[in-house]
Amino acid sequence: MSNASxxxxxxxxxxxxxxxxxxxxxxxxxxISLTLxxxxxxxxxxxxxxxxxxxxxxxxxxxxxxxxxxxxxxDVAGCPQLIRQRLGLLPQHFAVYENLxxxxxxQYLAAVKQVTRKHVAQDISELLHALNLHEFxxxxxxTFSGGMRQxxxxxxxxxxxxxxxIFDEPTVGLDPHERVAFRSLLKKxxxxxxxxxxxxxxxxxxxxxxxxxxxxxxxxxxxNTPENLLQHMEGKVWDIMxxxxxxxxxxxxxxxxxxxxxxxxxxxxxxxxxxPTKCASSIAPNxxxxxxxxxxxxxxxxx
Amino acid sequence: MNWxxxxxxxLDLYNRIRKTNWWFACLCMIAITLFIFPDSSAxxxxxxxxxxxxxxxxxxxxxxxxxxxSSFVLxxxxxxxxxxxxxxxxxxxxxxxxxxxxxxxxxxxxKFVVNVLLLNIIGILMIAAAMxxxxxxxxxxxxxxxxxxxxxxxxILPVTIMVSCFALLFDILPEKIQKYSNLIYFFxxxxxxxxxxxxxxxxxxxxxxxxxxxxxxxxxxTQHLSIGISKLNRIQETFNWQxxxxxxxxxxxxxxxxxxxxxxxxxxxxxANGPCHLLYQSKSNRFSTSTNPKKASSNSFALTDYLxxxxxxxxxxxxxxxxxxxxxxxxxxxxxxxxxxxxLLVSLDTLRAVILAIxxxxxVVTVCQLSMCDERSETAVLLSGYRNQLSLRLTRVLxxxxxxxxxxxxxxxxxxxxxxxxxVLHLLGYCLLLPLGSVxxxxxxxxxxxxxxxxxxxxxxxxxxxAPYSDLIGVTASSQGFSATWIANLTLFIMLIAYHANLxxxxxxxxxxxxxxxxxxxxxxxAH
Numbered sequence: 155m156s157n158a159s160x161x162x163x164x165x166x167x168x169x170x171x172x173x174x175x176x177x178x179x180x181x182x183x184x185x186i187s188l189t190l191x192x193x194x195x196x197x198x199x200x201x202x203x204x205x206x207x208x209x210x211x212x213x214x215x216x217x218x219x220x221x222x223x224x225x226x227x228x229d230v231a232g233c234p235q236l237i238r239q240r241l242g243l244l245p246q247h248f249a250v251y252e253n254l255x256x257x258x259x260x261q262y263l264a265a266v267k268q269v270t271r272k273h274v275a276q277d278i279s280e281l282l283h284a285l286n287l288h289e290f291x292x293x294x295x296x297t298f299s300g301g302m303r304q305x306x307x308x309x310x311x312x313x314x315x316x317x318x319x320i321f322d323e324p325t326v327g328l329d330p331h332e333r334v335a336f337r338s339l340l341k342k343x344x345x346x347x348x349x350x351x352x353x354x355x356x357x358x359x360x361x362x363x364x365x366x367x368x369x370x371x372x373x374x375x376x377x378n379t380p381e382n383l384l385q386h387m388e389g390k391v392w393d394i395m396x397x398x399x400x401x402x403x404x405x406x407x408x409x410x411x412x413x414x415x416x417x418x419x420x421x422x423x424x425x426x427x428x429x430p431t432k433c434a435s436s437i438a439p440n441x442x443x444x445x446x447x448x449x450x451x452x453x454x455x456x457x
Numbered sequence: 458m459n460w461x462x463x464x465x466x467x468l469d470l471y472n473r474i475r476k477t478n479w480w481f482a483c484l485c486m487i488a489i490t491l492f493i494f495p496d497s498s499a500x501x502x503x504x505x506x507x508x509x510x511x512x513x514x515x516x517x518x519x520x521x522x523x524x525x526x527s528s529f530v531l532x533x534x535x536x537x538x539x540x541x542x543x544x545x546x547x548x549x550x551x552x553x554x555x556x557x558x559x560x561x562x563x564x565x566x567x568k569f570v571v572n573v574l575l576l577n578i579i580g581i582l583m584i585a586a587a588m589x590x591x592x593x594x595x596x597x598x599x600x601x602x603x604x605x606x607x608x609x610x611x612x613i614l615p616v617t618i619m620v621s622c623f624a625l626l627f628d629i630l631p632e633k634i635q636k637y638s639n640l641i642y643f644f645x646x647x648x649x650x651x652x653x654x655x656x657x658x659x660x661x662x663x664x665x666x667x668x669x670x671x672x673x674x675x676x677x678x679t680q681h682l683s684i685g686i687s688k689l690n691r692i693q694e695t696f697n698w699q700x701x702x703x704x705x706x707x708x709x710x711x712x713x714x715x716x717x718x719x720x721x722x723x724x725x726x727x728x729a730n731g732p733c734h735l736l737y738q739s740k741s742n743r744f745s746t747s748t749n750p751k752k753a754s755s756n757s758f759a760l761t762d763y764l765x766x767x768x769x770x771x772x773x774x775x776x777x778x779x780x781x782x783x784x785x786x787x788x789x790x791x792x793x794x795x796x797x798x799x800x801l802l803v804s805l806d807t808l809r810a811v812i813l814a815i816x817x818x819x820x821v822v823t824v825c826q827l828s829m830c831d832e833r834s835e836t837a838v839l840l841s842g843y844r845n846q847l848s849l850r851l852t853r854v855l856x857x858x859x860x861x862x863x864x865x866x867x868x869x870x871x872x873x874x875x876x877x878x879x880x881v882l883h884l885l886g887y888c889l890l891l892p893l894g895s896v897x898x899x900x901x902x903x904x905x906x907x908x909x910x911x912x913x914x915x916x917x918x919x920x921x922x923x924a925p926y927s928d929l930i931g932v933t934a935s936s937q938g939f940s941a942t943w944i945a946n947l948t949l950f951i952m953l954i955a956y957h958a959n960l961x962x963x964x965x966x967x968x969x970x971x972x973x974x975x976x977x978x979x980x981x982x983x984a985h
Binding site: 213214215216217235238239241243245247248249250251252253254258259261262263265266267268271310314 | 460461462464465468469471472473475476545548549550552553554555556557558559560736737
């Protein structure tokens with residue numbers, strides 16, 4: 155497993171042999187070691203892979219069973235405030251104070267985060283504009299749609315210019331225009347901040363992530379740049395056109411990530427180290443192939 | 458205490474005073490204030506010293522208001538404030554706040570200050586209502602603000618601080634204990650009321666001074682101040698009350714109460730940072746509770762299956778019964794069984810005076826809590842896609858009535874054996890009323906607070922004051938109580954139907970408008 159290779163600027167987050175078990179039979183994270191530096195880190199994994207647990211441990215919302223998290227070389231276990239005062243968090247599920255307006259809610263969070271008093275009004279105004287909520291700033295949150303609430307959640311995470319940003323499924327409920335706007339906002343933020351972005355949608359991460367972290371069954375399967383992940387997949391993705399009866403046999407033997415049906419024939423997209431059949435032709439891999447390759451039931455050694 | 462702290466307090470307060478519950482509580486307390494000072498012709502008294510009361514001047518009204526409302530605030534204040542921190546925990550907003558540099562101590566301190574402010578705003582509104590009433594009564598209309606403020610500071614303010622601390626303490630406790638927090642607090646309230654008599658509050662000093670000032674009707678008679686609703690056979694005499702003498706003995710209880718509040722708050726902070734950690738205990742708790750209820754639910758499902766196999770032709774009712782029993786844990790059944798046995802063993806008088814009063818409370822803290830589960834999780838919306846909401850709610854009422862009936866089963870059998878058939882009907886009325894009231898309130902207000910507040914009002918008025926009009930279970934054994942229960946049932950049933958009928962009418966209107974448009978268009982197209 156290799157660590158991300160970013161130029162170290164201001165903030166560095168070290169995760170050393172981090173494990174989290176909830177009770178004897180359930181290990182959510184198992185001995186994870188990483189070094190995170192400024193840039194966008196896309197976090198992918200199936201349900202129950204340990205994504206949310208990892209994010210909660212970094213945000214100091216959970217205590218690890220073993221291992222440590224260090225901020226610029228300093229262990230945060232004894233003083234969670236070290237991370238908290240530099241953190242912006244958007245949890246997967248979060249509630250808001252329904253009876254406040256968007257502006258009041260952000261003022262509340264600004265006070266909670268102790269944003270410098272003279273900057274509060276300007277910061278809030280800028281964020282509301284950036285997230286296209288300025289028209290609704292004096293509207294009660296109870297009247298907001300799901301997408302508007304999500305944008306408000308993103309705005310509160312960005313308040314106070316934190317160094318570490320954690321977004322757990324941030325694009326849920328956003329329409330395509332908002333997704334594009336959010337991505338470009340993240341690109342700007344990723345230059346000097348650690349942005350941890352968790353999502354099930356790999357295409358969302360592919361275009362903006364500097365590094366992708368693949369988790370499966372509580373372990374790191376891969377942590378590398380999208381380009382390197384794709385390069386590693388070269389020659390492992392195959393396109394096969396077979397009769398439907400033969401295709402069924404292939405489906406049981408190999409990892410098939412896409413199937414297209416024609417009259418009597420079936421086209422398969424197969425992931426395998428060697429050509430599955432003689433008629434298989436190698437095709438260009440994508441990140442979804444890489445994800446399926448690394449999270450396959452038999453763990454593949456991360457490079 | 459910096460700018461950030463007060464900004465958070467201000468916005469949190471702003472958020473909470475915009476909730477319907479709070480405004481309803483304000484209105485209730487203003488109504489209670491007006492109720493405390495009846496007109497001479499009203500036919501009842503709340504404060505009475507052997508047929509006397511003080512003239513309605515600032516001193517009498519300020520001190521009477523403080524005497525009566527401090528007990529109310531001690532009980533109702535808790536029910537108004539409790540649940541906010543627990544709710545923020547379940548809704549994840551707490552994680553959002555505590556993932557910043559905001560510490561647990563700061564978070565709880567802001568909640569404490571907001572709690573105190575919320576109760577004191579209500580207190581100030583009550584004082585304003587009393588002042589207005591003094592002006593209207595015109596017995597002595599000159600208003601002395603200090604005469605209102607001093608008793609408020611002595612009797613109510615320390616209580617608001619104590620209640621705020623208790624509300625926080627019960628909110629941070631683990632979920633298992635929180636389920637019983639309402640019941641536990643009720644006993645805490647009873648204990649505090651007893652301690653008040655022994656000097657924890659300046660109550661007894663106020664009462665003693667008022668009793669001494671009142672003239673006696675007959676020579677040698679001992680004056681006794683009664684607080685509570687009592688029927689008057691003759692108009693109360695008045696005497697000119699000059700106010701309480703505020704000596705050191707009045708101020709000592711304030712120090713005691715503040716110290717008690719401080720101890721509770723310190724314990725709360727310790728627990729919230731340690732054994733009941735606001736952030737770290739949630740997950741492990743969730744796992745531990747997710748394993749235990751499985752066992753409990755399998756047991757209670759088996760019991761429900763056994764009890765209600767006869768209902769197999771009503772799958773919805775069966776499902777509701779199963780759902781309710783899976784939520785009730787084993788201690789519910791233990792308490793219900795104890796009540797059942799005791800109801801059959803004790804004398805009829807004890808059954809009425811003590812056991813019924815306890816039976817009255819058990820379903821409120823167990824079965825009725827479940828009427829909110831759909832509203833909170835918005836399961837109601839999901840279910841309404843499959844079935845008519847009215848039928849769903851009526852089935853929930855019926856299922857909950859069966860469980861309430863199980864709580865009262867011992868008393869019902871006892872009344873049948875004793876041939877008290879009116880009492881049986883009264884109790885059956887209660888079994889229906891409780892779920893009906895709970896479901897209707899949660900449906901209209903999306904909260905259980907309203908139901909709990911009105912229920913506690915009835916409990917105090919009936920069990921403590923023996924007022925037949927609020928006797929929902931037969932404590933007073935009066936026909937008035939019996940009628941009240943069934944009238945309340947009928948009213949709630951009509952409200953439930955009307956709520957759904959209203960939606961139905963709206964739909965009818967929609968289709969009516971749509972069909973009218975279609976007709977107009979059809980006529981137009983025909984004309985062309």
